[in-house]
Amino acid sequence: MDKPMRYSDEVPYEKRRYWYFTLHGLGPGTIPNDLKVLETRDGKNDKGTMGLYICLDGILNTSELEYYDLRELVPPEDEICEEQRILEYLQSKDFVRIPEIWEEDGFIHIYLEDGDWKHEHGWLKVLMKELGYTLVNKITEPSDEDCYTAEHIYEKE
Secondary structure (H helix, E strand, O other), rough: OOOOOHHHHHOOOOHEEEEEEEEEEEEOOOOOOOEEEEEEEEHHHHHHHHEEEEEEEOOOHHHHHOOOOOEEEEOOOOOOOHHHHHHHHHHOOOOOOOOEEEOOOEEEEEEEEEEHHHHHHHHHHHHHHHEEEEEEEEEEOOOOOOOEEEEEEEEOO
């Protein structure tokens, strides 16, 4: 049997992130067999009901939404941790390397290993500015190359 063709199959795989909400949890038979779960989050829906947000790698059609009793619904922004929001934004802008990101003392720290000064370190600064962050410190490791390792420290504007 051929894999069903979905509208989302036209989107590059790394950009496929489609959110749904369920009251039934996850288990066998709760989503179509050809889709993969990328992420889950417990939370309340827009009606205040507790359930599970499910991020899938494909778009469901109307009959699948009805059959699996799912709603197209993205988790509220405040339930997504800031580090995850930044990472998803960097990925959406084709940021090639996956840096380490953490929050400490009200600052966002981003550790970028062996990054090119212009295409990675410079691009990171531009993208973080778009998210409303200002670079307040950068701790670099010594290097004689165009590529170097640094910890970037940002503050929300």
